[in-house]
Amino acid sequence: MVESFSWFGIDFGTTNSAAFSFTGTDKDHANPISYGDDEGRPFPSVVAIDKETGEVITGRAAKDQRNSIIRTHQYFSSIKSLIDSEKKEIIAGKEWSAEDIAAEIFKSLKERMERGSKNIVKDAVVAVPVGYTARKKGHLRHAAAKAGINIKMFITEPTAAFCSNYLELKSCRNVVVFDWGGGTLDVAVLRIESGKVYELATEGMPVAGNDIDKKLAEKMHAKFMRGKSPVISIEELGAREPETMDLLMMKCEQAKCAFSDEDVAVISLYKYGSYGSVRESVDYDFFALLLEPIINDAIGCLDRAIQNAGMNIANIDRILCVGGSSQLRPLREKLSERYGEELIYYPKSVMWNIAEGAAINSTQPGNYTVSKPIGMILSDGSFFPLIKSGQCIPCEEFHMTLGTVEGSEDDVKEARFIFTDAEVAEDRSFEENFILPMRGFSDEVIMLSCYIDQDFIFKLKVGSNRMVEDAYRVWSYDKLKICYQIEGK
Amino acid sequence: MDFAKLNELNSMTKKSDASQAKKNEFQNELFTLLVETGYDAIVEKYMFEGVSLGGVNAIYKYYITKSPEEKNQIMSAISTGALFVQNTKGAAFRVLVDLLMNTLNDSEKDLALLAFAIKNIPAKCKSKENKLWGDAGKTISKNLIFALILDTNLPAFEELNIKEAFIKEFKSIIAYTLSTIDTQEPWQTSAIEKFEKWIKPVERNIEVTMETAQMPSIKENKKAEVTPASAIKPLKRNELNDLSITLKSISDRLVATADQMQATDKGVNTLNAKLSVVQSEYEAEKCKTSDLIDKVGQAQEELKQAQSKNDSLSLEIFSLNDKLKIMEHEISRLNEVIERQESVLSVYSADKQNAQVEQLNIIASKLRPEYLDFKNAINMSMSLDLGENLRQQLLSIFKILSKCGVDIERR
Numbered sequence: 002m003v004e005s006f007s008w009f010g011i012d013f014g015t016t017n018s019a020a021f022s023f024t025g026t027d028k029d030h031a032n033p034i035s036y037g038d039d040e041g042r043p044f045p046s047v048v049a050i051d052k053e054t055g056e057v058i059t060g061r062a063a064k065d066q067r068n069s070i071i072r073t074h075q076y077f078s079s080i081k082s083l084i085d086s087e088k089k090e091i092i093a094g095k096e097w098s099a100e101d102i103a104a105e106i107f108k109s110l111k112e113r114m115e116r117g118s119k120n121i122v123k124d125a126v127v128a129v130p131v132g133y134t135a136r137k138k139g140h141l142r143h144a145a146a147k148a149g150i151n152i153k154m155f156i157t158e159p160t161a162a163f164c165s166n167y168l169e170l171k172s173c174r175n176v177v178v179f180d181w182g183g184g185t186l187d188v189a190v191l192r193i194e195s196g197k198v199y200e201l202a203t204e205g206m207p208v209a210g211n212d213i214d215k216k217l218a219e220k221m222h223a224k225f226m227r228g229k230s231p232v233i234s235i236e237e238l239g240a241r242e243p244e245t246m247d248l249l250m251m252k253c254e255q256a257k258c259a260f261s262d263e264d265v266a267v268i269s270l271y272k273y274g275s276y277g278s279v280r281e282s283v284d285y286d287f288f289a290l291l292l293e294p295i296i297n298d299a300i301g302c303l304d305r306a307i308q309n310a311g312m313n314i315a316n317i318d319r320i321l322c323v324g325g326s327s328q329l330r331p332l333r334e335k336l337s338e339r340y341g342e343e344l345i346y347y348p349k350s351v352m353w354n355i356a357e358g359a360a361i362n363s364t365q366p367g368n369y370t371v372s373k374p375i376g377m378i379l380s381d382g383s384f385f386p387l388i389k390s391g392q393c394i395p396c397e398e399f400h401m402t403l404g405t406v407e408g409s410e411d412d413v414k415e416a417r418f419i420f421t422d423a424e425v426a427e428d429r430s431f432e433e434n435f436i437l438p439m440r441g442f443s444d445e446v447i448m449l450s451c452y453i454d455q456d457f458i459f460k461l462k463v464g465s466n467r468m469v470e471d472a473y474r475v476w477s478y479d480k481l482k483i484c485y486q487i488e489g490k
Numbered sequence: 491m492d493f494a495k496l497n498e499l500n501s502m503t504k505k506s507d508a509s510q511a512k513k514n515e516f517q518n519e520l521f522t523l524l525v526e527t528g529y530d531a532i533v534e535k536y537m538f539e540g541v542s543l544g545g546v547n548a549i550y551k552y553y554i555t556k557s558p559e560e561k562n563q564i565m566s567a568i569s570t571g572a573l574f575v576q577n578t579k580g581a582a583f584r585v586l587v588d589l590l591m592n593t594l595n596d597s598e599k600d601l602a603l604l605a606f607a608i609k610n611i612p613a614k615c616k617s618k619e620n621k622l623w624g625d626a627g628k629t630i631s632k633n634l635i636f637a638l639i640l641d642t643n644l645p646a647f648e649e650l651n652i653k654e655a656f657i658k659e660f661k662s663i664i665a666y667t668l669s670t671i672d673t674q675e676p677w678q679t680s681a682i683e684k685f686e687k688w689i690k691p692v693e694r695n696i697e698v699t700m701e702t703a704q705m706p707s708i709k710e711n712k713k714a715e716v717t718p719a720s721a722i723k724p725l726k727r728n729e730l731n732d733l734s735i736t737l738k739s740i741s742d743r744l745v746a747t748a749d750q751m752q753a754t755d756k757g758v759n760t761l762n763a764k765l766s767v768v769q770s771e772y773e774a775e776k777c778k779t780s781d782l783i784d785k786v787g788q789a790q791e792e793l794k795q796a797q798s799k800n801d802s803l804s805l806e807i808f809s810l811n812d813k814l815k816i817m818e819h820e821i822s823r824l825n826e827v828i829e830r831q832e833s834v835l836s837v838y839s840a841d842k843q844n845a846q847v848e849q850l851n852i853i854a855s856k857l858r859p860e861y862l863d864f865k866n867a868i869n870m871s872m873s874l875d876l877g878e879n880l881r882q883q884l885l886s887i888f889k890i891l892s893k894c895g896v897d898i899e900r901r
Contacts, residue, residue, distance in 0.1 A: 006830050024834055024838070026830050026831055026834055039848060040848055041844075041845065041851075042852075116840060116844065117839075117843060117844065118836040118837040119837065120833075244862070248862050251858070251859040255856065259889075269863070269879050269883065270863050270866075271864065271870065271876070271879060272863075278879050280879055
């Protein structure tokens, strides 16, 4: 049995997904390999299922034909955001849950990673957004399992991006990760301190590359409609001429990409519905002006994230730009103008950085640790930590027995608990009050156990030894303050 | 044990003239040695060499402290001792006399030791040629008769559980000795009388025909021989009666002894003949045994060599097996490495192939909108607009190709 020779990371994105591996005879001699669609680009996270046959189309094929197949297929996008949805759809006699649809993306990525080689994808580290709920993580884990992939660890997207650029950024203390992909902009402010990565603040907006394509398409449609009769909306065009709409979207995306190094782009179509041939020349200024509001929003998002982290731009050592849309020329110009070129850092392959960071963690796993303890307030007002700061995640279950002391009342009827994360009230992120009924036996004690699971959920169980275990109170908390131990990577 | 003192005392010249203190010292040292080691060859050596220093006293002193069983062992050890057996110059005889003297002078008489001494004295007082040692009489008179404590009780011979023949022989020797003593002090007379009574009915003045081996110290006129009747002084009547009885008894005994000796001679001759046969058989067997021992030795040597070779081969086999295991492990490891490298190469190869396909797909994908658009124009009638669009599309296609690495201009 040959040991692993490929270590995988997956960026399961809202709009595009990407997979990455380090493959070699050992971890120290492994080469990076990226896996996306069959054009070498990230894999569009879209799934189309034929309403009659149940045939599944994923990725680029589904994306490029979206309007053409919209009538015959059930079309799913932004699956990552909807993965915790309870909604199920019956398509061609088969019930589809959000997990099943996400599993199709994982299956396609797995097939792509294994294609033509001896690669067998069993385990992978998967990157998820900051604040991605434990519930969503659980569903994502199940979806991956349906595709035969065990998620051995989740890593947040900005941390993964930081890891993939660690050599460049290791001397930085405060780093902003500006991740602008096809569907969303995610900005995170990271602090690197004593070999640990703290996510201080995040901001985001659901406007990204696809919206820019759409906006350009709308503008071009308006131009094409000039002097034409009857004038129809772009939505009407899409409904009437889906193939023309797909073609327009594709040409607009090409034009968007062309503006990275050209000043003029011509968008022409021989048959624009019933309007015949159309042709419009668009210059870069027009394009930049068109994108200005979106770019401004993105910059505003970045500023807010820095502000939320309690800093200003002077505190930031580097802005790491990842994601396909971060390459937009108007954005690059704006960022350079506003923050200075030396502050902005574009890695070589912006679209693969997060997946690469996840794969690095698959090769050399770091540790997530608790950065703020969780404990309970004792009767004298002091704070007793149950999970201490620095505890690695996941952790073993911790058991504790608490004795009962007879108070001034005749009988102990109930035990009161306050679980929180700091001694001083102002520092507490939360307070969870518990009342546990007691039976009043002389030998009665309280049994408490707690741990943090692999999806970073703190789980606590408390009850009396005079209760059946089913009657124990349970509580879970998924907003733990955590940090990533990167030292030694 | 420090032998220096013993050796020093033992190396004295004229030991018999040593002071009583020196003798005591020697006896104490020997006793200490006995206590430490028991009766062995070393003790025997010191006892025999230091007999004049009273070495036997130390033996006796040690002997009487032991249990009957241990006493038997000591007597057995004495009797089988090399020096005792050799009896060079009657040394064993002197030891026996000293032992007898010690036993007789002890109020608690050890009858076993007494019997041992009485039984062995007759044999040891003679040389191999069956001749009495020259100073035997002197030894007995000095070390036994005149060394006896006068008021001590001498045990009856009947109490000793030994054959009558031994007793008779012993008595004869004592009688002979008594007959040779001429100088008599009053205390000596008492001692002589005590011994005469003890060995009675053997008389001191009987005719003893014993040859002496070396008798320079014994005067010719003291030699026991039949004196001519004319030379004998007239005896008193009662003395004559006693003498005639004694002579008759001796005569009878001599006749019986002569017969017995004759019979014994015959038996000895028969036994000697048998012994010579057995000895020749024994010699033959000894030769065979010796041959067999040689062969066995040779076979053992061969076996030893074979075993040694076997051991060395076993070690070599072990070592080779170890090497084999290591090599097998190494082969397995290398197979894994090869398999691993093959797997890695398969991934690299697939990636390379995919990259080529991807490159083509990228071109196809970028050309696809142009193609889809162009399909709509195929059946259109040519116009200025269409021509311009086609020109733009061609430009667009060339740009796409150029960006995809298809360098048309420089070809």
